[in-house]
Amino acid sequence: MKQVIAVIRDEAVEKTKHALAAAGIKRVTYLHVTGRGQQKDTIRVPDPEGTAQRNLGIHPLHKRCPVSGLDKPEEKEYELGFIPQRMLMIAAADEDIRSIVQLLINANQSGRQGDGKIFICPVVGVISVRTEEPGNLTSS
């Protein structure tokens, strides 16, 4: 018995839900989390107000900027901190783990940085709250 802990993009959750439902995996816990990876994520956004120039005392209306390198003030780079993500927890029998991981990868892979991570952790036991019976997750 193992637990799959996956951290995925917020916007990929619906797709993942449908994929899991289609595969008959019904026992999933979703958590709202924030996270970041090992890479320093940055985002480039338009800078129409010319904040970078204003900080240097240059009026944004002066199209021809006297400082070199600021000829194109359209974009500004920001560093991303912790971004909202979703954590999935799925406990499953050992023989189901491979297919679940493959399913999560298929549903979430976009090839961009920040697609997420999947961790497989061992589970010592599981007890049903309703029946109080210690049990074993069977293959679905």
Added chain:
Amino acid sequence: MKMIWAVIRPESSQRVIDAMEKAGMSAMTRLPVTGYGKELGITDQPVHYSEIQKEILMIVLPDNEVAKAVMIIRNEARTVSSTSTDEGTIDEGKIFVTYVDESFTIRATLKTIGAPGP
């Protein structure tokens, strides 16, 4: 590979995060949670608060970096300086270390056994 679940005070989490980043371990997940320890919350007469806000930092690291990370979290999450002989206060948090069998990077589809990250 190990997974660290550090339950710490929300106000000390930024200190821990900055210190971890300085040590080159910036990948982590944050979970806002509530909970209580063996003191069963805080009683400020006449009000009893049974659930205290906490934050969990979930960090997955290769085995050889776990001790260093635990040391950093412990030093930074304390309310007294790490060199002080003061015992600190209750509620500073707990650090749990659990096993991870395997890890996958979704973007790369590559199995990264033994090393998180690409």
